[in-house]
Amino acid sequence: MNFAGTEEYVATKELQMAVNAAIRLRKPLLIKGEPGTGKTMLAEQIAKALELPLIQWHIKSTTRAQQGLYEYDAVSRLRDSQLGDEKVHDIGNYIIQGKIWQAFESDRQTVLLIDEIDKADIEFPNDLLLELDKMEFHVYETQQLIKAHTRPIVVITSNNEKELPDAFLRRCFFHYIDFPDTVTMEKIIQVHYPGMRRKLVQQAMDVFFDLRKVPGLKKKPSTSELLDWLKLLMADDIPADILKDRDASSAIPPLYGALLKNEQDVQLLEKLAFMHRAGR
Helix, strand or coil: CCCCCCCCCCCCCCHHHHHHHHHHCCEEEEEECCCCCHHHHHHHHHHHHHHHCCCEECCCCCHHHHHHHHEEEEHHHHHHCCCCCCCHHHHHHHHHHHHHHHHHHHHHHHEEEECCHHCCCCCCCCHHHHHHCCCCCCCCCCCCCEEECCEEEEEEEECCCCCCCCCHHHCEEEEECCCCCHHHHHHHHHHHHHCCCCHHHHHHHHHHHHHHCCCCCCCCCCCHHHHHHHHHHHHCCCCCHHHHHHHHHHHCCCCCCHHCCHHHHHHHHHHHHHHHCCCC
């Protein structure tokens, strides 16, 4: 079992090594990187490449670790008892399996994605230490011990919004997805838009990487935003020369709404363009 990327996902050699090392070590793979660098898609492509089922658990600020294991629906049981339903006598009818339980009980190995773990409470990772380490947990209401039939390939993503606990980090294999260089970015574009005019790609990439270098940007445009922008450039049949002939006095690129996501960054570019014109 070896991951080498897919036709839809350009994985660098370093990323391939990280995925395969985590699989061999039987440890969760912790992936960090800028938003839009393909962290979530990585789990999808690992599942596709290895022909394994994918179970996705997308974390929110209100998500509790217990929800990944199971939940006890006491409200439904109370309602059914008031209605005289016979199923209230079996508490197991009110145990709802979480994503981790589903992965543990799968008949075959799965890829389990725990997406954006840093969105949750700071104690969230610690609350899963034992379960992900031993691949088992107790259901206290039914006195069941749930053990993984086959250890899932666990992929955990983080946008670095919060520091993760040291005890949790020790149990993971870590990899940081560097922002793609121009060569890797061109490969990514080729995967998504194989017939795109090379001249337009080159000029768009020049504008994109120049934009990322602007000091003070609140949010640098990401890979996914570049792909959206290219799609719009193709749809509107924007000539590459329009991008090539731009200078610092017209700092905001056409269809900028695909690249810039807040008014502060737009205002910053407008200010830089004004300063350049005033300095002529």
